[in-house]
Amino acid sequence: MYGAEKGRRLRIFLPRALSVGQNAKNEIGAAMTASSPAASSRFNAAIVPVTPFQQNCTLLWDETTKVGCVVDPGGDVPDILAAIKEVGIRIEKILLTHGHLDHVGGAAELKAALGNVPIEGPHKADAMIMANVEKQAATYGVPGTMKNATSDRWLVDGDTVSVAGHTFEILHCPGHSPGSVVMFNRAQRFALMGDVLFQGSIGRTDLPGCSHDQLITAIKTKVLPLGDDVTFICGHGPTSTIGEERLSNPYIA
Numbered sequence: 001m002y003g004a005e006k007g008r009r010l011r012i013f014l015p016r017a018l019s020v021g022q023n024a025k026n027e028i029g030a031a032m033t034a035s036s037p038a039a040s041s042r043f044n045a046a047i048v049p050v051t052p053f054q055q056n057c058t059l060l061w062d063e064t065t066k067v068g069c070v071v072d073p074g075g076d077v078p079d080i081l082a083a084i085k086e087v088g089i090r091i092e093k094i095l096l097t098h099g100h101l102d103h104v105g106g107a108a109e110l111k112a113a114l115g116n117v118p119i120e121g122p123h124k125a126d127a128m129i130m131a132n133v134e135k136q137a138a139t140y141g142v143p144g145t146m147k148n149a150t151s152d153r154w155l156v157d158g159d160t161v162s163v164a165g166h167t168f169e170i171l172h173c174p175g176h177s178p179g180s181v182v183m184f185n186r187a188q189r190f191a192l193m194g195d196v197l198f199q200g201s202i203g204r205t206d207l208p209g210c211s212h213d214q215l216i217t218a219i220k221t222k223v224l225p226l227g228d229d230v231t232f233i234c235g236h237g238p239t240s241t242i243g244e245e246r247l248s249n250p251y252i253a
């Protein structure tokens with residue numbers, strides 16, 4: 001799926017798990033004005049691959065209100081802005097799953113371009129990494145495009161984040177980076193995984209501040225218990241489900 005769509009910058013998909021759930025209807029009902037139709041309250045998502053690392057910057061929005069967020073704007077901000085325009089949505093906030101440059105390098109520029117929308121996440125343990133993005137970019141040979149970033153709201157385990165009236169539960173999952181978080185929408189059985197778990201792989205743990213043991217523990221004790229039916233978008237590569245990874249992922253099977 002990922003390779004077949006190569007060359008198309010904007011990938012819009014509608015995973016089955018994102019169909020309207022009972023709870024989703026209630027949640028959106030509470031967040032919208034009384035006159036708003038409650039018929040459709042599901043998320044739609046589009047992925048914009050950004051940076052030389054092909055990071056899955058994700059637009060997520062409510063189909064009814066056309067309000068949403070940008071997850072992990074690592075760079076290539078003009079492409080992200082074009083995608084926002086193309087799908088015709090209003091962005092109310094930026095979410096960050098962790099502090100690595102390919103996920104946060106465009107956050108400051110995008111925040112400014114969108115009228116100073118708030119940035120939420122990751123956990124504060126990644127603050128130092130985010131303050132050194134420009135240095136890291138130079139190290140990786142991609143200077144100039146990715147900028148240092150900070151957050152308006154650092155998250156801790158158990159926090160909730162709201163996007164267009166939908167709630168995400170925050171799971172602090174250190175290991176790939178100290179401040180990595182997974183964001184879980186229980187109503188639509190959907191998660192934003194960052195670089196914690198991929199289709200067939202897990203986040204790398206060979207960088208400073210990483211811990212393989214911590215990552216495996218976080219996946220096994222926090223991510224897998226979310227349930228086999230949960231669909232997730234991850235930082236790189238195709239989407240998957242927790243059930244698929246539980247059965248076939250060599251790092252955790």
Ligand SMILES: [Zn+2]
Nearest residue numbers: 098100176195
């Ligand atoms: Zn990362």
Ligand SMILES: [Zn+2]
Nearest residue numbers: 055102195235
């Ligand atoms: Zn990444």
